[in-house]
Amino acid sequence: MSEPVRICVTTTSRTYDVLVGAGLLDELGRHLAAVLCPDVAFVVTDTNVGPLYLERACTSLREAGLKVASVTIPAGESHKNLSTYGSILSAMAEAHLTRSSLVVALGGGVVGDMAGFAAATYMRGIPVVQVPTTLLSMVDSSVGGKTAIDLSVGKNLVGAFLQPSLVVADVQTLSTLDPYVFADGMGEVVKHAVLADPTLFTSLEERPVTQDADEAYLCEVVATNVAIKRDVVATDEQERGLRQTLNLGHTIGHAIEAAGSYREGHGHCVAMGLCHIARAAERKGWAEPGLAQRVERCVALQELPIATDITPAEILGQAAHDKKRHGETINVVVPTRIGAVEMRTIDFEQFGELVELGCRPMQSEA
Ligand SMILES: NC(=O)c1ccc[n+]([C@@H]2O[C@H](COP(=O)([O-])OP(=O)(O)OC[C@H]3O[C@@H](n4cnc5c(N)ncnc54)[C@H](O)[C@@H]3O)[C@@H](O)[C@H]2O)c1
Ligand SMILES: [Zn+2]
Numbered sequence: 001m002s003e004p005v006r007i008c009v010t011t012t013s014r015t016y017d018v019l020v021g022a023g024l025l026d027e028l029g030r031h032l033a034a035v036l037c038p039d040v041a042f043v044v045t046d047t048n049v050g051p052l053y054l055e056r057a058c059t060s061l062r063e064a065g066l067k068v069a070s071v072t073i074p075a076g077e078s079h080k081n082l083s084t085y086g087s088i089l090s091a092m093a094e095a096h097l098t099r100s101s102l103v104v105a106l107g108g109g110v111v112g113d114m115a116g117f118a119a120a121t122y123m124r125g126i127p128v129v130q131v132p133t134t135l136l137s138m139v140d141s142s143v144g145g146k147t148a149i150d151l152s153v154g155k156n157l158v159g160a161f162l163q164p165s166l167v168v169a170d171v172q173t174l175s176t177l178d179p180y181v182f183a184d185g186m187g188e189v190v191k192h193a194v195l196a197d198p199t200l201f202t203s204l205e206e207r208p209v210t211q212d213a214d215e216a217y218l219c220e221v222v223a224t225n226v227a228i229k230r231d232v233v234a235t236d237e238q239e240r241g242l243r244q245t246l247n248l249g250h251t252i253g254h255a256i257e258a259a260g261s262y263r264e265g266h267g268h269c270v271a272m273g274l275c276h277i278a279r280a281a282e283r284k285g286w287a288e289p290g291l292a293q294r295v296e297r298c299v300a301l302q303e304l305p306i307a308t309d310i311t312p313a314e315i316l317g318q319a320a321h322d323k324k325r326h327g328e329t330i331n332v333v334v335p336t337r338i339g340a341v342e343m344r345t346i347d348f349e350q351f352g353e354l355v356e357l358g359c360r361p362m363q364s365e366a
Pocket of ligand 1: 143
């Protein structure tokens with residue numbers, strides 16, 4: 001196996017590597033032992049990922065001389081709650097984990113967020129290694145150190161910051177994903193390209209990313225996206241608010257997601273939100289001509305939707321609850337050309353105008 005791509009992430013609390021490669025699951029123990037020597041490596045996975053990859057991960061950890069224990073939680077966002085969180089903590093205590101132990105999060109963003117939060121709080125905090133197995137968790141949730149669980153009144157309301165000690169992304173695991181879940185991750189990939197990377201954007205136009213793409217291309221796309229997220233997160237301390245640019249497409253995307261009662265995946269809603277704000281920005285004269293059509297085409301090439309049936313009134317109703325809203329104003333990230341965005345604080349009336357402006361796809365104007 002060729003050596004993985006290594007992306008070094010530096011934050012105020014920790015410096016760690018994100019390894020991206022094909023077949024890395026079998027190398028997990030070796031890479032982990034190079035940075036940490038826990039008394040027990042406790043693997044948290046879910047009922048979909050466990051049957052596919054738990055044995056391989058545990059074997060690799062044991063081969064590196066580590067003592068291993070695990071827990072399998074029910075798969076899905078509906079289980080990202082206090083009850084599952086409690087069951088993970090109980091399993092950790094029953095496995096006699098100490099402050100010298102370590103949590104390995106093997107799964108998508110749900111496992112990553114929950115295992116990360118359990119690690120952040122067990123005995124006031126033990127390290128976590130993220131082993132993301134969805135495209136979304138590889139390019140987004142495993143980097144940046146946010147962990148959370150949902151309450152019945154809202155998503156991600158309880159959480160903590162815990163930077164991982166290591167991230168190991170094996171792109172071979174993407175082959176078993178449901179195609180819809182794979183496409184969900186592509187929503188965040190296109191977003192990253194629009195906000196920060198014209199070269200990646202051109203590459204997505206010329207060579208849309210499919211699940212059966214060759215491993216080298218998948219590694220390149222994942223590694224590029226990890227580096228984009230890393231750069232935004234790392235510079236946040238100096239440039240307050242830069243991290244907010246990662247919300248591109250999210251104000252409208254979240255509203256579409258909530259108005260549709262979460263039937264559509266997050267990445268699909270981000271893709272629609274991204275096209276929506278690009279159209280609004282162009283029609284408003286804030287973005288260069290042609291931008292919206294280019295974004296729409298690129299989104300469609302990744303088999304993601306470019307517009308929603310949800311009405312502007314419904315979108316506005318949902319956005320009124322958005323946490324990015326400050327009193328009468330709302331912060332929106334506006335694309336100006338491929339690779340550049342600006343933050344605008346606008347009043348809610350102007351936001352309503354943007355939502356109206358962005359509804360209609362560009363093709364109808366061609
Ligand atoms: N912490 C952050 O910064 C951050 C950022 C973005 C999203 N998130 C969170 O991430 C979550 C969404 O993550 P997700 O999209 O990865 O969802 P997920 O973890 O629910 O995974 C989607 C589905 O795919 C299954 N699965 C995972 N890997 C698989 C594989 N390799 N093969 C077959 N099936 C597999 C899972 O069991 C699940 O059914 C949300 O809860 C969201 O809030 C967190
Ligand atoms: Zn997102």
